[in-house]
Amino acid sequence: MNPTSRLFLGLGLCLSAQAFAAPLTFDETAFREDVKTLASDAFGGRAPLSDGEQKTLDYLTHAFKSMGLKGAFNGEYLQAVPMAKITADQSMVLKVGELSFTSGEDFTARTQRVVPKVELSGSDMVFVGYGINAPEYGWNDYAGIDVRGKTVVLLVNDPGFATQDPKVFKGNAMTYYGRWTYKYEEAARQGAEAVFIVHEDAPAAYGWGVVKNSNTNTKFTLVDGNNNQSQVGVMGWLQYAAAKQILAASGQDIEALKAAAKAPGFKAVPLTVQADLTLSNHIERAESHNVAAILPGNKNADEAVVMHAHWDHLGQIEEEGKTIILNGAVDNATGVAGVLALARHYAALPEAEKPARSMIFSAFTAEETGLIGAQYFAENPPLPTSKLVAFLNIDGMNVGEGVDYILRYGEGVSELETMLSDAAKAQNRQVKADPRPQNGLMFRSDHFALAQQGVPGLLFMSLGDTDPDYIAHKYHKGADDYSPDWQLGGVKQDLKLIEQILSRLANGSEWPKWLEESDFKARRAKDGR
Template structure:
């Protein structure tokens, strides 16, 4: 299908020109408003925006007021809030953990949780089994569980997938992580296999983050969705450091590095002849969190929706820490939420000026992303606007704070025709579209767009770039990266008054242009043949 409007459809707003900034199409993102939204949402007053806390209520109040002021309408039920039933599991910090006869220290060596409504976890002498990457993938002729009964046993599992360690094997997707490499999949598969526990062996390069991220993210209350048809789940799940795992393998008479090498080349099951004893108290607290949903009806095809997604939540606060206890989440993801508000302002301003687009624009600001994409998963399972009429999803997560770039990154590039619209908008800025530098980190599976992709809705996660626009920007970027080093999921992810947000504004313009083109067309993008989601919504051969 051919688009019914050319790239310069944005001339409805102002004439098309070739310029590297947002002024190219005659509109202007107000940097001060954008900056103030980031600063406010990431302030200590919001307490790190953890779901079901006082910080959540402040966040919801702020966002609802903002969308009302902007002129966006509530969801079809008349509310800006979509209730998301959640349960918070809290494992005790005092855990007795012995693997292969070796006592392990919680946080330092291992983190464990239980997503079950039970008051105490007591596992005695559960056999330990190394199952390689913990993957059962018939399409890759790969099954790490082949021929082994995991009932009553604890699986020790490598992070990522065999393609990462052995990219020339032709298996999986080389260095680019598949969904089989994600920790969520590994716990799911171990549960399907009947294991009593699943523990992932942490490796910084393979995980794409250090142990400190594991410690901060997998300790404290762990949220999950309350579902009517809950699937089987292991009793305990968690992570173990590479050093601790190495000691366990040595106690069993095996070398972990050799086992890792074998697991990269063929499906692997290795009973260690050792057991685990685990004991800790546990609690479950039920509550409600909320997605924020705001809609701008289209002028012609109002029943067709273009979604913008981004998560409002972060990690809250940790009173066990010395000094700063608040995980402010300025970059991740106050910056993305502020970007959604900025884009919403542009669409409503255009509509008020008589230049509204034909399809509806809907913002879904999600809860619980940091706990496993909970809010977006819930929306995809209980959509307020039908997914079959959801044309595409643009996701904003951790926008660019490092200045303007010559390029623009599409994470998981090559998946869907939705990328065509981003590419056209990027080209208008005289920038170049590129894939992410580290596909092995599995970025496509780590943010809210993925919840929609699993249902076949074309969804993209993009923004930023790696080539600064000039030498001065390159110098600034290097200095700021050093300042922000180690701040991902840490207390130092705080708003900085000297952030150069010009690159973020570039990217917001790309999203706005791309959504406007799609919104004024009759095209229905799909996934390219050979991708995971092609069978759910095949590409329709769109040409721009």
């Protein structure tokens, strides 16, 4: 897929369908119980392949059974997702010339290669700007440099954010070229052995604590036929201060390099220092699971609308000798509880009011470690992706009071934007553009994996817009806990809005269309949609 087109992750569909059933009645008691349970210490942070996973699977399976919904996978509720569980020894030390750096504090390093050890020994280092190769923008940070077998150091986000010029990439709105996932992918295509992304809060959109918690813990990966050997050996991050020292050791000023890197025609800078690192891994192969239930349509049962939230979070970490459980209450126990609330609503409808199309209610594994469950589902769906009408995804809900707007992630992307606008208008709310387009939220949740298969999606996310403290002090941290003080006005209004869109999709006959020319649109066209 051309990564540029990935920027335009869809929100689409303009249908003429009317409301078909009684509107959703919000059961606050059930919602609170779902979140409180899933985000309890007993579930251990819901890490894949943990005791918390089994408890989560049992809870969701029981919930769907109690609603009378069938399993979506040939009658089964669970879809096995084979993966490798890789735990890196955090006593590793990164040495660059005479400098030494501590794992977790100065840098992070992990791998998706399924091997017990990855070793950098005297690895030549190269600063490659933003590490972007984007022909459509006339941009190639790798032009004229051979990085095969080397260690590349690069900047997070893309030149559009750095310049704030809408004529450079997409300006303040992050493209997929700005995401760390792309940077590792492109470095692998260029033959690099290791990648270290320089972290800064603003362009990364989160603090170092998020990087540390996300990359020094156990990680998961799907495994190809060659144990992922085509991927880079070391997927790393550097604290800004550590990167500044490394570049200075080569006689380079980091701020001068940043200024040069945001201008067209930047040339990669070979450094005069080498990297040494031994990354030792404990590897387990195991199966995690996606969960999904289906409500068969009463007219077009072979077509389905998917309502989703990822069930996993980050498990537990050790800090200063203490075990901290990352319960992920808002991210994403609230999303899962929202899916359950919607599933209960549709399952309880009288037979005459059941939707024409089938509805799939899903919760995937390993979103937090790279959309792994979503990728597996997208490649192994219970119905062909050509039969999936749209994919609606909740990744964090507004647990405070209701607001007079709904966030839209993307603009002019697909026809679902019209439906979002119509549903918001019915609630006397306005559609508000993503206030942080530089964060690249469209690429950071499970709908992205389905979009890669051509299925348009809507992302419903409320993490920091109503709680400014959330990203700074709760996101991917121990403080993301359930609170009985939550107002839940935002949850109530958003679930009712989502239900209106779902009903229109499930009872309509048209298909969401991508508006932007993109690989998403081209992929959908291959399915005749």
